[in-house]
Each structure stands twice: as C-alpha cells, then as structure tokens.
Amino acid sequence: MNKALRYALAVVLAGLGLLLGAQQAMAAADGPIKLEVAGDGGRNVNVLATWKKDGSPVTEVLTATLFAESPDGSRTFGPVPLMSAPEGQNLYNPSELLPDGEWKVTVKATKPSKAQASTKVTSGEVANVPTTEPLTTAKMAERAVAAEESASELPLLQIGIIGGAVIAAVVVFFVLVRSRRAPVR
Incomplete structure (x- = not known):
C-alpha cells in the first residue's frame, strides 16, 4: 500500500x-438528573443539580421552579423560577426570597430532564436550626467510596x-x- x-x-x-x-x-x-434542595440558613434556598448516572455537575441550562407551602397548608409561596447562582455552575436559587416561617419546599425541573425534590426549610433572618444533619467523617468516607466506585465503572x-x-x-x-x-x- x-x-x-x-x-x-x-x-x-x-x-x-x-x-x-x-x-x-x-x-x-444524557439521562436523569438529581436535585438537592436545602435552606441557606437565611431566607434563600439552594438547589444543586447533578447527573444521577455519575454525580457530575449539570452544566446545561436548568429550567425549574420552586413552590413552598406552610406545614398547615395555610400559606403558599410561588411558583417562582430558579436562576443560576453566582457561586457555582450547577447551583440555583429562586428568583425571590422565601417569607419568614416554616416551609415545605418543592423544586420541579423540566429541562434538561424531569426531576423533583422536596425538603423542609426554616426561613428567617437568623437560622434557628440547621436544616441538614451534620456531615460526619463516616459519611464523608462513604461518599468517597461511592464516588470511587462509580468513577471506576466503564x-x-x-x-x-x-x-x-x-x-x-x-x-x-x-x-x-x-x-x-x-x-x-
């Protein structure tokens, strides 16, 4: 040749x-995404979007809305659209701050894939109680092992x-x- x-x-x-x-x-x-919703200790809500398959950040545009309801159902807030937060490429915040009080917050995403997540949040000027349990050394080790296992699979x-x-x-x-x-x- x-x-x-x-x-x-x-x-x-x-x-x-x-x-x-x-x-x-x-x-x-491609594929499903995972949403993690948590209060920020004040009047805002943070939403983290990752791919379910490998846990990598969703870098595509996320289309999602936030809706909140008081525990007794007497007050509602939203739906309000989520906007990209300046702190990270897969971190989102609602376009309006939550009113003071206890809320069950639900976030629904429609793009790049459908997903939904809910959590209870206390909104106010001063955080009374952390909304998530503390991250222990055992949990950090567990997350590291899970990340290693998913990264090693082809x-x-x-x-x-x-x-x-x-x-x-x-x-x-x-x-x-x-x-x-x-x-x-």
Whole structure:
C-alpha cells in the first residue's frame, strides 16, 4: 500500500476514536438528573443539580421552579423560577426570597430532564436550626467510596466498541504490511 493510503487510514482511525470519545461525553450528559434542595440558613434556598448516572455537575441550562407551602397548608409561596447562582455552575436559587416561617419546599425541573425534590426549610433572618444533619467523617468516607466506585465503572458497550476498533486497526495494519511484502509476479 502506498503512503497516502496509510495516512488516510490513520486519519479515519483517529476520527473514529474522537467520535467514540464525543459519543461517551454526550452519553454522560444524557439521562436523569438529581436535585438537592436545602435552606441557606437565611431566607434563600439552594438547589444543586447533578447527573444521577455519575454525580457530575449539570452544566446545561436548568429550567425549574420552586413552590413552598406552610406545614398547615395555610400559606403558599410561588411558583417562582430558579436562576443560576453566582457561586457555582450547577447551583440555583429562586428568583425571590422565601417569607419568614416554616416551609415545605418543592423544586420541579423540566429541562434538561424531569426531576423533583422536596425538603423542609426554616426561613428567617437568623437560622434557628440547621436544616441538614451534620456531615460526619463516616459519611464523608462513604461518599468517597461511592464516588470511587462509580468513577471506576466503564460501560460494557464502550469497552466493546473500543476493543472492536483496536482489533480492526490491527487487522488493517497487518493486511497493509503483508501486501507490501507480497512478491510481484
């Protein structure tokens, strides 16, 4: 085989590798999302959006609303849209602050995928009680182990595609080398 054909084959194989990598990146961005809702200790609510599959931040635009209801059902707040918070790319806050009081806050997302989460929040100028339990050393270790396990898993389809591409490249290489060495008649 001539030199131009080998270069063309190398470009095709490199393109295949890039295509597989891009496909994997897009696959990670698809699927269900997870919302974590918590009060900030004042009158605001923080919503963290991550992908359920791997826990990575949702970097796409999130379309979501917040609705709050008092425990006895006598007062309601919202729905108000969520806006991106300046503190992080996957952190969102409601466009209006919660009125003072106890609230059951529900956040519903519609884009990039549907999700819903609820929590109880105490809203006021001074935080009385933390709305989440403290993060202990055991819980941090548990989260680290879970993150390690999810990061080490490769989908079987991806392994199969990459393996098939490598085998095809090796076969093409040997065919090209053998055809160069074949005697001319």
